[in-house]
Amino acid sequence: MSVETTASPAVSQPVTSTRGVVTAAGTAGALASAGFVASVFSLHGMSQAEVARAPVTVTTSLVAGLAYIALALSLPLLAGSIRLPRWVLLTTAVGAAFIAIQAWADGSVIAHVANSVSDDEFDRLGKTTFLLQLNSIPMTAACLVGFVAAGIVGWRRRAMPRGACVLFILAGLVSLIGTFPPVGLLAGLALAWTARSAPVRPE
DSSP states (O other), X not given: OOOXXXXXXXXXXXXXXXXXXXXXXXXXXXXXXXXXXXXXXXXXXXXXXXXXXXXXXXXXXXXXXHHHHHHHHHGGGGTTTSXXXXXXXXXXXXXXXXXXXXHHHIIIIIHHHHHHSOHHHHHHHTSOOHHHHHTTHHHXXXXXXXHHHHHHHHHHHTOSOHHHHHHHHHHHHHGGGOOHHHHHHHHHHHHHHHHHHOOOOOO
């Protein structure tokens, strides 16, 4: 006697699609963040304004922003399908959303300001101040809590590869720097690795 098993693929299809989106978006976010970091070194010697409005800086920032918007929307949909609890996925999604905001702002608002004022004025506006540092606190707090929690809980529950857990924890710690490229690189790799390799949660 044969047993019908055709229902299972249909049920798992949304989960498979979500994993695919997270894998692709995480990879894109990591590559764009790495490109931003590389552009900073390749444009060494230019003024801050010139770097901010350079096409490579604008492009990598906008790509990273779009990738992390996709991650922020997709991560909560993994709840119930992998061994991470919903609250971890939600806090990780919030961290991704703040990375997206900062990346998109760098590629749009900051680039616009760099094109609108003189280089000296832009450098003056870009000087580190207490108020400017306050702007990075929401991203730092969300990424620190979300990514470190994902790494620790993922390690204890064996919800993802150990390497991905380490990347999550490093991403959370690196977020203390307050800029998106380093955390975007590490978190993107961790999210893509997790979505591709995490074991499915048993029903």
